[in-house]
Structure formats: C-alpha cells, structure tokens
Amino acid sequence: GAVVSQHPSRVICKSGTSVKIECRSLDFQATTMFWYRQFPKQSLMLMATSNEGSKATYEQGVEKDKFLINHASLTLSTLTVTSAHPEDSSFYICSAINRQGVYGYTFGSGTRLTVV
C-alpha cells in the first residue's frame, strides 16, 4: 500500500535556528501534499497545501515566510520552520495523495519539534 515517510521523527533546536522536515512518498507519486500542525490533545490544523512544481497554498493565519514549503518533485515535499521560537514547538504531520488508483490520503508518522 501507499507509504509516506517523514523525517525526522523528533528534533530539538535552539531558538532562532531553522529546521527542515522531509516528507517522502515511497511507492507512489504524490501530486498533492498537505502539512498539518497538531497541538497536544487537539485536532490537526491544516497549514498548507502543496502541488508538485508550484507554490504552496497557505491557510489563513499561517505565515508563509516562517513556514517554507517546497514540493520540488512528485515524491518529496519539505517544510522548513525558519527562525524557530518556543511557540513553534508542536507535532507536524504531512499527508500525500495520489490521483491514480484508489482515492485516499496517506499520512506520515509525524515530527515532534521542540524549540528551546
């Protein structure tokens, strides 16, 4: 079945530094990828939608200059948290879909970001 690999699973960084999170579709071409943020004991909040080869579409209230998304190929999307601060600490999850075959969303295993 469809598999999405997300790395790293956990990262701790210092305030002011940048962190890159990768999301890869291992056995299918991901025409669209989604990035979510999840606070403790809360639901998933969509941050942005990215289509291969085009600029990401950000949800209202999400700073595009802070959360840089690149979807350079059909199997890779990256989220870079720039100049991270403690309030950016959260659980980030990516999801990918493939228009071919069965319509469905596959999620990565998530990245726990802690900014100290």
Place this chain on the structure above:
Amino acid sequence: AQSVTQLDSQVPVFEEAPVELRCNYSSSVSVYLFWYVQYPNQGLQLLLKYLSGSTLVKGINGFEAEFNKSQTSFHLRKPSVHISDTAEYFCAVTIVLTGGGNKLTFGTGTQLKVEL
C-alpha cells in the same frame, strides 16, 4: 465549506464491550468521509473510508461505519473492543471534486479509553 463534529471528546468503555464513536458532518455538496486512528506520538492510520456505494463500510481492526445521508452522520462502531484500541480517533471529510486533491477537514477527535 464543510465541517465535522465529534461530540464526544472522551469515550470510556470496558474491554469486550461494544462502542460507537459519533461523527456528524455539514456540507452543501457531496462528500467523502474517513475515520483515522492516532496512537501517541504517531501519524494517522486510515481505519476506513466512504467514497460511494454501500453505506456500510468495513475497515481494519474490526471497525465499521455507516454513512447516513439524511442524518449527515458517519458513526464508527466496533462490536467488541480490545485494550489495544485505546487511541485517538478522528473523523474527516472532504468534498467530491473531479480529479480529487481537496483538503481534509478533521473533527476535534474522540479519545477512546478501553478499560479492563
């Protein structure tokens, strides 16, 4: 815009008892519906989905859900739960679009706690 309501934030249940997790949605157009399970510090795993056809959908781990268009509901059921079913469950909806690729909207989640 579509929305999802999960009225129960927590559902305690004894092992081997049946359980129902409620989900209601709102949309002015046709929808696809999903149930996902999330274990601590992990991504989301698809339990089942309704795209079209039979309104009773069977998923993994013995779960099933019934799509009820008149009541705009998609409740999740399991006839006999196990300790390992303890997790967070999310209902999600997306509108039907030609070619797919639309974002998922999630409910706030239901914490299922199975007790001995």
